[in-house]
Every structure is written in C-alpha cells, then in structure tokens.
Amino acid sequence: MEQDKPCYTAANYKSDQSVRWCPGCGDHAILNTLHKAMATLGVPPHMTAVISGIGCSSRLPYYMNTYGFHTIHGRAAAIATGFKVANPEMTVWQISGDGDGLAIGGNHFIHAVRRNIDINILLFNNKIYGLTKGQYSPTSARGFVSKSSPYGTTEDPFIPAELVFGARGNFFGRSIDVELQTSQEVMVAAARHKGASVVEILQNCVIFNNGIHNAITDRSVRADRTIHLRHGEKMIFGANGDKGLVRDGFLLKAVTIGQDGYTMDDVLVHDAHTPSNFLHQQLAMMDGETLPLAIGIIRDVEAITYNDGVEAQVKEVRAKKGFNTLRDMILAGETWEVK
Amino acid sequence: MLEKTNVKVLDKVVVRFSGDSGDGMQLAGNIFTNVSAGVGNQVSTFPDYPAEIRAPQGSLSGVSGFQVSVGRGVHTPGDQCDVLVAMNPAALKQNVRFLKPGGVIIVDVDSFTENDLKKAQFKTLDPIAELGLEGFQIMETPVTSMTKAALEGRGMDNKSVLKCRNIFALGVVCWLFDRDINAAKRHLNKKFAKKPAVAEANSLVLDAGYNFGHNTHASVSTYRIETEDPRPGIYTDINGNTATAWGLIMASEKSGRPLFLGSYPITPATDILHELAKRKDLGVKACQMEDEIAGVCSAIGASFAGNLAVTSTSGPGLALKSEGIGLAVIAELPLVVIDVQRGGPSTGLPTKTEQTDLMQALYGRNGESPVAVVAPASPTDCFTMAFEACRIAIEHMTPVILLSDAFIGNGSSAWRIPEADEFPAIKPNYLPSDIDKTSWKPYQRDAETLVRYWAIPGTEGLQHRLGGLEKDCVTSAISTDPANHEKMVNLRREKIARIANNIPELTVQGNADADTILVGWGGTYGHLMTATDQLCATGHDVAFAHFRYINPLPKNALEVLSRYKNIIVAELNTGMFADYLQAKIPGKTIKRINKIQGQPFLVKEIVDSVIDLTK
Structure with missing residues (x-):
C-alpha cells in the first residue's frame, strides 16, 4: 500500500534560488535538514506552505520548492493561521527568528500557540538581530553587549519554552543547528503533531554573535551539558552515558549513576505524551549550567486544533440549519412580499 | 373601534425614542421599524447611542436614542422628529432640540423625581416649564406606574417589571400611528422566544400602553402613514453592516471562492463580525483574531491560500492594518478591507459618523501603494458595494478598501432581496489553459488588465513564492534592480487605473442641465438626494452626482464634472474628496x-x- 505513494527526495523541496546566507551561518544546516525532514514526511511540495516574517531566517521560503510567503515583520504566525484555516488540507510551516517571533511578533506567537492552530513553528534562536547588524534580541541575556546595548542590557530575556508553556502549548521540541539528526527528528515529529508545534533551534550567527551557544554546544562539552530526551527512554546523558536525571523533591537533579547510592532505577523515564506539563516545563527550563539543556521532543500531547474546531463547527451548524444559498437564508427570516 | 380624530395624512413621520442606555430604546425603536416596514412603509433608522457602555443611570451622558423615519420617499432618518419619546428627564433635556415645532412629546412623568431631575441637571422640579416646552403637544404619561400596574400580581421582581417600560412606550406610539398591535406582539414573541414569561409580560404592557393612548389622549393628533408602492419582490428590513456581510457572502457564491473574515471587535464595525460569525450555516469562516494586525494578516494568509478574504474595522484599526495592506499590494493578492468610519482622530467619537478616513484609505501606507477604494451610498447599497469590492479585488488581484460609515452601517431601510441571477458571476483571474504550467511565472499578467494570474496553493506544479521585497516584474524573484522597481511602481499604479474599464460610469441626477452640480460620496447620499429634490422643487436647479467608486474614478467622471460652472462637494470632513477632485480638475475652483x-x-x-x- 505504501508503494502507490509518490516518493520524494530532499531535492524535490529545493527551489532554484541560490542561498544567500553568510558562509558558516547556522541557517544552512537547518535548511538542509528541513528539506530532508519534508522528504521523510512525504507531503508533496504542492501541499506544503512555508511562511515567514522578516529577518535572516525568514528568507528561507525562497529556497523551498513549495508554496511560500515571505511576509512582514512579526506577522508570520497570523498569516499562517489564516492560511491554515482557509486551506486546512495543506501542511503549513512558519519560519521565525527570536526577534521576529518573540519581539514584534510576540503577541501572534502566544496566540497561535494558545489557539492550537495546526502549524509547525521553527524558531531560529541566535539571541541577536542579524539582518539589522547586531542589536540585542528578546532572548539575549541580561548584560549582553551589542550595538544597541553598548553598556550591556538592563533587561531579562524570554525563555522561548517558558512562553510556550505559558500559552498552554502542546508541542515543544528543541535542537541545535549542528545536530542534524536531532533537528530532523524533531521537525518530523512537529509536523506529525496536530496543533501548534514549536521547535526552538539554537542557531549560530557567525557574524554578529559567533559562539553564543558555545558554552553548551561546543563539542568538548556538549555531551555533558545537553540531554537528548526520547519518549519512553531513561533520561541519561554525559560523554560516558553514566549521568541521569532524578527527582529531588519537586525539582530535578543530575546524578552520576553508581555514585551517592543512585542506581539506574532512580533515573526518570521521559513521557512526552503525558497531559500534565509540570515535568515538561522543568525539563524545558534546564539551561545547561547546573542541569543539562534538553534537546529532542520535550512535550507532544494531542489536543483539538483550532482549524479542526472551525471545520467541525461549520459541519455541525450546516447539518442542523444549513442553507444552500444566501437567498435561502434571508428568506427564512422576516420578510414581506410586495406584489 | 378606534376613533380617528385629527388624522393627519403625512408622506412620512419621524419618531425618536430616547431614554437611559439601559431602557431598551433600541428594541422599542426596532420593533416599531419592523412593524412599519411590514405594512410596506419605507423606513430609515438612526440609532444614536452613547459612547459609554453604561454611563451613570439617569445622567445626560447616558442617554440613548433611536430615530426612525417611516412612510414614502424616505431616504434619511429625518432631520427633526414629529414625536419624541423621553423616558426620563435627561432624555427629555438632550432630545427636545430634535423635535419639530408643534411636535408630540411622550414623557414618563414618574421619572420626574428630585433625584433624576438633579442627575439631569435641572434646577427646578418642573422640567417642562424649565425647558419652555409651550409650543409642543405634551403627553404626560405615567409610564413606570402604569407598567407596574399592568404586571401587578404576576410575582415579578421590580427590576424585571421596570425592564418592560420601553414596551409601554412602544404601545403608546403604536396607538399614535395606528400600528397593528398584533404585529408588534409577534416581534416580541420572537425576540423573547426562549423566555415565554417575559414575552407574555411585555405583551400585556404593550396592550396597556396602547390602551392608555386610546383612553386618555384622544385629543392628540394621530397620523396615518401612506404605504409605499415599491418594485414587486420579497423585502426585508436590513441595516448597513448586515448588508455588507451579506454582500460578501453573495460575492463568495458568485466567485466560487470560500469566504474568510479575519477581524477584531471595534465600534461601529463589529456587527459585520457578529453577522459573519453566525453564517457558519453558509460555510463562512469568521475568525476573531488577537488584534487588528492579526485580522488583516490572517486575511492575507487566507487570500494566498485561495479564499475570498476580508477584514473589517473602523479608522483606528485601518491605521494598524496599513503595513499588511501594503503587503497585499506588492504580493498582488485579492483582499477586501472594510472601514466603517467613525469620528477621529485617535479614539475620537467611536459611535458617531464621519467621512474622515478617505485620505487614509487612499494614501495611508508607506511607499507608492495604490489600492482601489469604493464607498456605499446607503444601508442597502452596502450590499451592492461589498459585492463590488469583492469583484474588483478578485478580478484585479488587489486590496480594495470599502469606506462605509457609522450612519449607514447602523441605519436600516427596507431592501428587496435580489433574485438569484441579479448579480454577475465574478471571474477569478486563474491561469488560462493556453499558458503552460511549466513556463508560467508568478508575475506574468494579462496584457489588457495587467492583472497577474491567481495560482491557488494545493495545485500541483504551480508552487511559487511571494513576498514583501520588490519583485522582478515577471518571475517574482527578489529584485533590487532600479529600473525594475520603477517599472513595478508604474505597473501597480496602472493596474489600479485600469479598473475604471470594469466599473459603471458616473450618472447625473437632479437637473442635469443646471449650471451647478452638487457632488457627494459614500453615506451622505440620502441627504444630498433629498436636498437636490428640494432645491429643484423650489426653483434652484441643481445637478447631482454621487460617487461610490473613489479610486479609480468612473471613466467619465472628470469630463462630466467639467461641464458645470459650479462644482460643490459636500462631505463630512474638511474637504478630502474636494481636494482629491481639485488635483484632477486644476482649472476650476471646487466649492465645498x-x-x-x-x-x-x-x-x-x-x-x-x-x-x-x-x-
């Protein structure tokens, strides 16, 4: 039965435009991964739409052989929402950066998540405004020095995951631009999830914020400072695979298995599908310092989507008192005849 | 049964219901309107409600009014009323200036308490003397106590009883105008279908009011209103906002594109959202978004996805949508933007009418950003012009701004329901069969209209990318080429100009051979037409041209206007349309x-x- 399904390769999703990001930019890896993820999903290019706002990452739709729309700053979520409601058969991706999605577009972002519109939001987080040449973004750490904060910022950043949970999100995944396998796995899961899926990808801006994620992502420390969560598996990490996450009262704790009396039995098993977001939120908030930064699919819970809700309501109302034409509807109301 | 003494035969009469904003004046007025329309009267209404949601009870700022003109030759709700209903001292004080000399005042004398008189800032306990109402016919009516008496012994609480006061007043008015009391009861039963006890109580109170009029005030002149003899057909009463919503649905039917509305609540446009939210029974998708920007952006997304996409708002919302409209301009997507204008600037006068968004509609965007602009002339014309806005948007792949206003949006009149074939098919500019999909480019366009083709997402082989960056004039690839940009600017302008080939020409009413032409646009039609008739009837010959297509103007417009010695533009702003025309007719000074x-x-x-x- 699978034979009849046309088979797509990554090349089928590539447009003929030459890619214009800076050499070494993390966006190249994310783009290639997205092409592969789409091929894995097998949704035909003509049934796929990629919608972006403004910023370096938002150039991405031009490099896709799908339907694409490079829109205006911050509004991609609202435009993608209208698109999906109008044409629910299509798979819709939204590409945003941390400035586009969380500053100027913050309102649309939280409402898209709250509404649970079935779109896949890829949030490229490089903690900087690249296209305008290096201003701090809403994810830059307090004290961050940039052209618009020469003495360091005096404000705290958003943590994207915290916003997603605050908006009652049902899917949150995270990856790193150079973690190609993880990125692909999370993108595919995000697309298969029905509802608003947010995938945060830690992306390196080689020109204006080079190495911003290095404390976590550098090869020498990555294994100890990140943990790849997989549904149904033990929460294990570390270069030797001997570290694990255990419960510590209401909080989490990283331990070395075999030390201080901790055994493998104490290590938690990841359940991405449990409706309660209590543990998911704790996992997502781990920052790579005392606890490892979580990558992979952190939360993936099914809930009714906005677009399905709209379709179902139209169907239900029409079944009960639907009219075929406007005229029928008006004639069913209060009228009088003049002969 | 009813002794008809002093019957005045009038072409039309104007009744104004006024009271506290919680007194149900809109309901009483609406029922009177519907009952009148039901016997074939032409009707035109003007709800005049306060900006405050609930101003302090009994205060001057909390007065709510509903004015209706019924009869024949009705084009407006009337300048002044024949009958004023005032439910409290504040309403009396605020509204007596709208009453014609010799008109009738029905006032609730039970409300003349010290407290209420103070709230209405009366200095004495005799408001009638204080206001100097000698020239009017005053019906001192104990509305509150009679309502209480009518409902005595029914076990209703005081608050519920007082809620029926408006219907007592309606009963008196029905008596005054010889309206069918049973028709009014049918409307009440429908309104309160889910609350039979309330319907029954109101019915009793309606009878009480009617009987009160009959029994005690036989000396007041009663009117019998001529019924109009309009074109045969089936009629309904409709307000401008509902007509707008229905016009969009008609355009959806005639174009085959599903209807999407992205909107955000704003006075006085919200009723369009309300109506379309109900119309899931016709498959309409109306989404209340998180803000005005999301309203227009969701519509742009829906348009790209292949729907007939609309956003509805008022002036402040139009300001917020500007950047989004610019995106639809450069992406060349169909989009209908409805602006039900209100007083500005800023929050301004949210519930009052103005025509002050014309310049914003024409020019309120960054860059060279032309859009089509149309404006309905009356509540029922909202249907036609909403349809036209959609037709132009779809056939010319452009945003279209529909400039309605609070006056026609809330006003209503009798409307003949169009026959199924009365409106033309709307033809989306799909890719013609003689263009090969493999060679097609997104900005390829029809040579005559300059309209690009609409490739609907989901179609195999037509994948393409749009965006807000300047595009190559054929391929739609990003282009920063200077010559291409100038070419695109001119192309977008010329595309809008050529819409003139697809809209009706301007017609002249009144005396076309006069030296002077009176010019208007949008919602002032009724008043200007009536003024034209009066001028011509009194020896002041005048021609009259009313614009519903603002950008582009009808092809013959400038030639027609140039024929006249005097051009007088009348509008509810400081002269925006006059300026717009003046720039196109430099040789003549336009009067205003x-x-x-x-x-x-x-x-x-x-x-x-x-x-x-x-x-």
Missing part, C-alpha cells in the same frame, strides 16, 4: 460644504449652503 460634528448632514444645511454658494 463641510461638517465635522460626528452627525449626518441635515437636508436644510445642504439646501441653504447650495443656495448660498451659488448666489
């Missing part, structure tokens, strides 16, 4: 009649000004 008070014109103002300007 302007009013910026948040209120419609009075016919008399127009008549006097035209006579003045042509002396």
